[in-house]
Amino acid sequence: MDKSLIIALDFAGKQEVNQFLNHFNDEKLFLKVGMELFFQEGPSIIYDLKEKGHDIFLDLKLHDIPNTVKGAMKGLARLGCNLVNVHAAGGKEMMSAALEGLEAGTPAGQSRPACISVTQLTSTSEEQMREEQLVQVPLEESVLHYAALTKKAGLDGVVCSTFEAKSIRQILGQSFLTVAPGIRLQSDDVQDQKRVATPAYAKSEGASAIVVGRPITKSVNPLEKYIEFKQSWEGVHQ
Numbered sequence: 001m002d003k004s005l006i007i008a009l010d011f012a013g014k015q016e017v018n019q020f021l022n023h024f025n026d027e028k029l030f031l032k033v034g035m036e037l038f039f040q041e042g043p044s045i046i047y048d049l050k051e052k053g054h055d056i057f058l059d060l061k062l063h064d065i066p067n068t069v070k071g072a073m074k075g076l077a078r079l080g081c082n083l084v085n086v087h088a089a090g091g092k093e094m095m096s097a098a099l100e101g102l103e104a105g106t107p108a109g110q111s112r113p114a115c116i117s118v119t120q121l122t123s124t125s126e127e128q129m130r131e132e133q134l135v136q137v138p139l140e141e142s143v144l145h146y147a148a149l150t151k152k153a154g155l156d157g158v159v160c161s162t163f164e165a166k167s168i169r170q171i172l173g174q175s176f177l178t179v180a181p182g183i184r185l186q187s188d189d190v191q192d193q194k195r196v197a198t199p200a201y202a203k204s205e206g207a208s209a210i211v212v213g214r215p216i217t218k219s220v221n222p223l224e225k226y227i228e229f230k231q232s233w234e235g236v237h238q
Ligand SMILES: O=C(O)c1cc(=O)[nH]c(=O)n1[C@@H]1O[C@H](COP(=O)(O)O)[C@@H](O)[C@H]1O
Pocket: 008, 010, 034, 059, 061, 085, 118, 120, 121, 122, 123, 159, 160, 181, 182, 183, 191, 193, 211, 212, 213, 214, 215
């Protein structure tokens, strides 16, 4: 998990996923399956990707009452993903319930998927947070607050932007995961993301892992683009 470059498979179905993965030959990847793909294909997409030897982040961002999240996580634990997530805004009780569900559902002899919370989405600016959520503290403080709550609930880390990763690990410890989406090379379009950084900067801020979607998945040469991101992330040619 540590130092992974996770590719977000935001595709509408298996056919598009297979076409995309054909570019990578036999390379073992860390892949993120989100709502778009999972809501179409269901658990079978996870089994297919696992059979090919890939690691999986199942990104369904659960946010509901504790009992519902616990039951959902119990079922998801059986899929054998490496990483799952919830929204920290669901609260400490909901996050603890997610963990209980995962522990109850993990088959004997297997390890429980790591569980992280989404703090403030990387598509949210401080201005939006103030106006739409009525949160009047600086955005970094809100993220740090959610991260501390997440740790208290017993989870393994958070999704945050690169800009909060260093403070979170300084305060909550180096083993607390900071998974950073909103990653772009200098030349890439930021699209709907607001808090955006390069892989090299994410590395320098000590992010545990980065998540990259469209710059790789929509590229005419996905493998070449993936290698470019990986080299920036791993500190080659800087
Ligand atoms: O939980 C996530 O993965 C996530 C949280 C967040 O705050 N921001 C964010 O962009 N993501 C996900 O990370 C991916 C980023 O995709 P691109 O913007 O295409 O690189 C998408 O699949 C998002 O769902």
